[in-house]
Amino acid sequence: MTLSKKRRLQERGWRIGTVAEFLKLPSEEAAYVEVKVQLATLVHRRRLALKITQAELARRIESSQSRVAKMEAADESVSIDLLVRSLLALGASTTTVRRMLPK
Amino acid sequence: MTLSKKRRLQERGWRIGTVAEFLKLPSEEAAYVEVKVQLATLVHRRRLALKITQAELARRIESSQSRVAKMEAADESVSIDLLVRSLLALGASTTTVRRMLPK
DNA sequence: CGAATATATGTCGGATCTGACATATAGCAT
DNA sequence: ATGCTATATGTCAGATCCGACATATATTCG
Numbered sequence: 222m223t224l225s226k227k228r229r230l231q232e233r234g235w236r237i238g239t240v241a242e243f244l245k246l247p248s249e250e251a252a253y254v255e256v257k258v259q260l261a262t263l264v265h266r267r268r269l270a271l272k273i274t275q276a277e278l279a280r281r282i283e284s285s286q287s288r289v290a291k292m293e294a295a296d297e298s299v300s301i302d303l304l305v306r307s308l309l310a311l312g313a314s315t316t317t318v319r320r321m322l323p324k
Numbered sequence: 325m326t327l328s329k330k331r332r333l334q335e336r337g338w339r340i341g342t343v344a345e346f347l348k349l350p351s352e353e354a355a356y357v358e359v360k361v362q363l364a365t366l367v368h369r370r371r372l373a374l375k376i377t378q379a380e381l382a383r384r385i386e387s388s389q390s391r392v393a394k395m396e397a398a399d400e401s402v403s404i405d406l407l408v409r410s411l412l413a414l415g416a417s418t419t420t421v422r423r424m425l426p427k
Numbered sequence: 428c429g430a431a432t433a434t435a436t437g438t439c440g441g442a443t444c445t446g447a448c449a450t451a452t453a454g455c456a457t
Numbered sequence: 458a459t460g461c462t463a464t465a466t467g468t469c470a471g472a473t474c475c476g477a478c479a480t481a482t483a484t485t486c487g
Contacts, residue, residue: 249412301405323416
């Protein structure tokens with residue numbers, strides 16, 4: 222590939238041979254984890270408020286008990302997507318969810 | 325959707341409606357999409373505020389122009405995780421994180 | 428208008444996340 | 458201490474999402 226072509230591609234936003242972490246700054250990573258922990262705490266609180274077991278919650282959201290446990294522990298294998306979907310399935314409003322997400 | 329595209333579709337006999345109407349989404353899924361659209365809008369607004377192109381934003385968050393376009397369009401292939409990470413990379417903050425920082 | 432730039436759309440291999448399962452640990456009655 | 462129920466942890470194949478790329482369409486500007 223010629224240099225001029227590389228430059229042209231890079232100007233249009235195409236990466237060429239660079240490997241880097243998406244969240245490299247500590248503050249961004251910390252913020253991401255904190256969002257997850259907040260959502261996880263909300264799921265846990267809502268489940269307790271409903272007085273249901275992790276297994277029962279898993280049934281309602283068509284997941285498994287082990288994944289619910291990981292959700293509430295904000296495990297790294299759990300996405301924010303899953304936490305949000307669970308909260309909504311637990312009856313949380315979009316406003317409640319949004320309050321936990323970055324502005 | 326752009327105005328010109330709407331015009332083009334309408335010329336071909338398509339009626340323009342909302343995604344929820346078309347898919348007859350259950351309320352939970354509608355709420356999920358709503359959260360996603362709100363985050364997508366925030367990303368779009370933040371990018372415009374910085375006066376940078378999608379390609380430039382892609383470079384900053386180590387992604388690609390096409391994915392940024394899909395993010396701002398709240399494409400179904402885009403997760404809330406990615407939107408949250410992008411917002412944080414764009415300098416968005418969470419109240420919980422702010423509370424953790426020294427005063 | 429046409430060219431340059433910006434954004435949208437479609438596809439795909441590889442990376443990440445998922446539910447499911449096995450199993451461990453904890454709490455808590457009897 | 459033993460059973461019983463709830464929660465935690467580890468693993469993995471399949472599902473989903475990712476960046477990258479190609480290309481189409483839209484917008485801006487001479």
